[in-house]
Structures are given as C-alpha cells and as structure tokens.
Amino acid sequence: DTEVTQTPKHLVMGMTNKKSLKCEQHMGHRAMYWYKQKAKKPPELMFVYSYEKLSINESVPSRFSPECPNSSLLNLHLHALQPEDSALYLCASSIRTGLGTEAFFGQGTRLTVV
Amino acid sequence: EDQVTQSPEALRLQEGESSSLNCSYTVSGLRGLFWYRQDPGKGPEFLFTLYSAGEEKEKERLKATLTKKESFLHITAPKPEDSATYLCAVQGMNTGFQKLVFGTGTRLLVSP
Numbered sequence: 001d002t003e004v005t006q007t008p009k010h011l012v013m014g015m016t017n018k019k020s021l022k023c024e025q026h027m028g029h030r031a032m033y034w035y036k037q038k039a040k041k042p043p044e045l046m047f048v049y050s051y052e053k054l055s056i057n058e059s060v061p062s063r064f065s066p067e068c069p070n071s072s073l074l075n076l077h078l079h080a081l082q083p084e085d086s087a088l089y090l091c092a093s094s095i096r097t098g099l100g101t102e103a104f105f106g107q108g109t110r111l112t113v114v
Numbered sequence: 115e116d117q118v119t120q121s122p123e124a125l126r127l128q129e130g131e132s133s134s135l136n137c138s139y140t141v142s143g144l145r146g147l148f149w150y151r152q153d154p155g156k157g158p159e160f161l162f163t164l165y166s167a168g169e170e171k172e173k174e175r176l177k178a179t180l181t182k183k184e185s186f187l188h189i190t191a192p193k194p195e196d197s198a199t200y201l202c203a204v205q206g207m208n209t210g211f212q213k214l215v216f217g218t219g220t221r222l223l224v225s226p
Contacts, residue, residue, distance in 0.1 A: 004157075031212055042201060042216030043158065056213065090157050097212045102148055105157035 003027075004106035006091050012112045015081060021109045023074040023091030029104075031097040032074040034066060035090040037108070043090055049074060050097040081113045116141040116206045118217035126223045127192055135187040135200055135220045143207030147185050148214065149178050150201040158201055161187075192224045 004025045013019050023032065031050050035043035048056035049068040063085075065077040074091055088110055092103040117140045127133055139147065146165055150158035162171045164180040171178050175196065177188040187200055199221045203214040 006157075033212070040218075042203075042218055043214075044216075045213055048212065088155070088157075092157075094212050101212060102146070102160050102163045103212060103214060104160055105150075108155070108157045110155065 004091055004093055004104055006089075006106035006109050008109060009107065010110045010112075012114060013078065013081065014114055015083075017081075018077070018079045020078065021076040021089055021091075021111075023076075023106055024072055025093045025104075026072055027093065027095075027104070028071075029093035029095050030071060031094045031101075031103075032068060033092040033094075033103060034074070034076055035092060035105075037088040037090055039087075043105075047076075048097065055097065078111075081111075083113050086111055086113045116204055116208065116215045118202055118204055118215055120200075120202055120217035120220050122220060123218070124221040124223070126225065127189075129193055129224055129226050130191045132188070132190045132192070134189070135222070137185040137187070137202030137217055138183060139185070139202075139204045141204045141206035141215075144204060145207060146205045147180055148203045148205070149185070149187055150203065152199045152201055152219070154199075161200075189222070192222075194224045194226050197222055197224045 034046040037043045047066045052068045067075040088108045090108045091106045094101045094103045119138045149161040152158045162178040167182045199219040201219045203216045
C-alpha cells in the first residue's frame with residue numbers, strides 16, 4: 001500500500017480566512033513533504049520534514065505554516081493568502097530522506113483563494 | 115544547479131503507435147532519476163527509479179532507460195489510458211535531503 005491521503009480535495013478560501021490542509025500516511029515513512037503545483041508547471045518543493053522535524057523550508061512565505069504532529073500526519077496551516085497562492089498542494093512521503101529514495105504523492109488539495 | 119529538460123512538450127499518438135519521451139539532465143552526482151505519471155488534477159504517480167547509467171526498468175507498456183546525460187521513457191503499443199503527463203525528476207548530491215528537481219513534463223495523448 002503506497003497511499004498518501006490528503007484532505008480536503010478542494011478548498012475555496014477568502015484572503016482573510018484561516019484554513020488547514022491535512023495529509024496522512026500509514027506506510028511507516030519518516031520523511032514527509034509539501035509541494036506546490038501551478039497549472040501546467042512541475043511541482044515545486046515547499047517544506048521537508050524528517051523524523052517529525054522541519055529540515056527544509058524553501059523560502060516559503062510565513063502565511064504558510066507547516067506542522068508535523070507525529071510520524072503519520074502533516075498539516076499545512078494557511079493564513080492571509082493571496083489569489084496567486086491558488087494552486088494544487090501536494091503532500092508526499094518517502095521511507096527516509098536518504099538520497100535516491102522515491103517519494104509517493106497524495107492526490108492533492110486544489111486551493112482557490114478569492 | 116541541477117536542471118531537467120523534457121521533450122517533446124506534447125505528443126499525440128495513435129493507439130498502438132510506439133514512441134519515446136526524453137529527459138535530459140544536468141546534476142552534480144546523480145543519486146536517482148525518477149519517472150512519474152500525472153493525470154489532470156491528481157498527484158504524480160510513481161513509476162520508476164533509475165540509479166546508474168545502463169540501468170533499465172519495465173512496467174507493462176513502459177520501459178525506462180538511463181545514460182549519463184539523459185533518460186528515455188519508451189512506450190510500446192500505447193493505449194488511450196496511457197494518456198497523461200509524464201514527469202521526470204532528479205536528485206543530486208548537492209540537494210541533500212529528498213529534494214526532487216522536476217522537468218516540465220511531456221503531455222501524452224493517445225487516440226483510439
């Protein structure tokens with residue numbers, strides 16, 4: 001089973017709202033990631049968690065706040081977003097953060113900021 | 115800086131018409147080259163990992179190969195359900211943790 005589950009599938013939020021995206025995996029993976037993907041563009045890395053600790057922040061604006069409560073869960077808290085933040089947000093996991101290990105992606109959350 | 119270039123940008127095939135997708139890469143110390151398939155509005159689906167030049171992997175109608183500068187995804191006798199965007203990604207020594215650098219993908223359309 002290589003399933004990464006993301007909720008919600010779709011989210012529409014206003015620029016003053018606070019919302020959260022959730023991601024869950026039960027594969028025993030110890031590395032989890034958030035990617036952002038705009039239409040017809042490749043995924044771009046936002047954050048990496050390794051053993052529940054933030055190890056990479058790709059200079060993401062503070063209106064995006066990641067959280068890893070335990071080894072199976074990953075959240076992305078959203079606040080005061082801009083319309084240009086509308087995108088497909090992808091969660092992924094891998095068995096570890098060692099080099100050369102493949103990442104498995106969830107189906108994504110389609111976010112629209114109005 | 116690690117870079118990935120995929121060609122063609124889009125490819126239209128008739129069902130049964132075999133072809134190849136190209137992924138050219140520049141990376142400092144390749145640690146892995148990954149192929150993913152992505153359907154519209156969905157997350158990428160993992161297909162293959164290649165680690166060293168000369169390596170080949172197969173899955174149903176797909177075969178991935180790797181040289182020191184590029185990778186090919188060969189599609190044999192494709193079917194309409196193979197229509198998707200195929201993404202290539204690399205991980206190099208300099209990227210440390212699991213940071214994938216993606217190409218812009220090839221959009222494949224297979225007509226019946």
